[in-house]
Amino acid sequence: GAGVSQSPSNKVTEKGKDVELRCDPISGHTALYWYRQSLGQGLEFLIYFQGNSAPDKSGLPSDRFSAERTGGSVSTLTIQRTQQEDSAVYLCASSLMRGNTGELFFGEGSRLTVL
Amino acid sequence: QKEVEQNSGPLSVPEGAIASLNCTYSDRVSQSFFWYRQYSGKSPELIMSIYSNGDKEDGRFTAQLNKASQYVSLLIRDSQPSDSATYLCALRNSGNTPLVFGKGTRLSVIA
Numbered sequence: 001g002a003g004v005s006q007s008p009s010n011k012v013t014e015k016g017k018d019v020e021l022r023c024d025p026i027s028g029h030t031a032l033y034w035y036r037q038s039l040g041q042g043l044e045f046l047i048y049f050q051g052n053s054a055p056d057k058s059g060l061p062s063d064r065f066s067a068e069r070t071g072g073s074v075s076t077l078t079i080q081r082t083q084q085e086d087s088a089v090y091l092c093a094s095s096l097m098r099g100n101t102g103e104l105f106f107g108e109g110s111r112l113t114v115l
Numbered sequence: 116q117k118e119v120e121q122n123s124g125p126l127s128v129p130e131g132a133i134a135s136l137n138c139t140y141s142d143r144v145s146q147s148f149f150w151y152r153q154y155s156g157k158s159p160e161l162i163m164s165i166y167s168n169g170d171k172e173d174g175r176f177t178a179q180l181n182k183a184s185q186y187v188s189l190l191i192r193d194s195q196p197s198d199s200a201t202y203l204c205a206l207r208n209s210g211n212t213p214l215v216f217g218k219g220t221r222l223s224v225i226a
Contacts, residue, residue, distance in 0.1 A: 033213055033214070035216075041218060042203065042216050042217060042218035042219055043159070043203065043216040045213050045214075045215065045216075048212075048213040056212070056213060059213075091158055091159075102207075103149065103161050103164055104149075104159075104161065104205075104214055105161070106158040106159050106160070107158060108157070108158050109158050
């Protein structure tokens with residue numbers, strides 16, 4: 001597609017429920033990232049996929065968080081047993097890696113509110 | 116020490132002035148540096164990237180990198196009210212690592 005597409009744009013859920021957030025990167029981009037941004041805060045790295053390599057999961061805050069990327073394209077971020085502190089905007093980004101110069105292009109984000 | 120540090124601001128400048136945004140980083144092996152602009156309620160968008168010491172100019176924007184002193188800055192000439200946003204500094208240590216972001220500096224350009 002023309003840009004990074006994320007869905008849903010807004011999600012309100014009850015504490016304890018599971019949620020899935022979807023990201024469709026720019027066609028041909030080999031790298032895909034998930035970040036989280038809480039109100040008034042910077043971007044917190046969650047997970048990074050690069051081609052067929054094992055994902056870098058070092059930023060996932062707990063084992064309630066997981067992500068997969070199917071066929072090297074679409075990615076799903078799953079949060080199990082959501083907590084109120086999970087409320088944030090979840091941003092997906094993709095890049096076409098060329099050495100260390102790959103520039104990130106962000107989607108519009110999925111705003112998650114946990115009641 | 117945090118990996119990427121920015122003054123949170125707000126930085127207020129009058130319209131037409133030069134806005135200077137600064138960022139320091141702790142890891143000497145950092146190789147790639149980026150400035151993103153984020154309007155309130157929107158996602159970040161790339162403004163500039165810089166990879167070698169010195170200045171890089173693009174229109175009203177100039178990025179400056181000094182690896183010896185571990186800082187990178189962004190100058191905005193002839194600031195406009197539409198430049199009012201949060202500016203995020205980001206860096207990458209190597210080709211296969213994720214971007215690390217600072218918390219951003221909020222810029223307000225006063226008409």
